[in-house]
Ligand SMILES: O=c1ccn([C@H]2C[C@H](O)[C@@H](CO)O2)c(=O)[nH]1
């Protein structure tokens with residue numbers, strides 16, 4: 001799958017966000033070594049702290065389907081600047097894929113790329 005296609009899937013996934021509180025719709029698309037893509041969207045809650053990030057939704061979908069080797073993650077949102085995973089998502093992603101390529105996109109599908117290990121320097125790791 002081309003990087004641009006993965007970004008497109010993240011942009012589509014953000015439309016399935018449940019974000020009535022912040023209005024920030026985030027989508028993620030995670031490409032596994034098997035060539036399968038798991039998407040995710042943020043799911044908010046009236047108890048704000050229970051909100052689930054799009055990236056972690058995609059990550060736990062993949063793990064729970066038995067796919068823990070990941071190549072590329074695209075993350076996108078409904079804003080003009082590039083969407084960058086929060087610290088909690090970086091840590092959860094790092095558990096399985098420190099070398100993950102992360103494509104961080106804006107609402108227009110433009111993106112910048114960084115390797116996860118560079119986004120989480122000196123990570124806590126087992
Ligand atoms: O890495 C992140 C950070 C935030 N959000 C979502 C959660 C919340 O619904 C909204 C505002 O924080 O953005 C994500 O989906 N991923």
Ligand SMILES: [Zn+2]
Pocket residue numbers: 053054055056085086087088089090
């Ligand atoms: Zn997050």
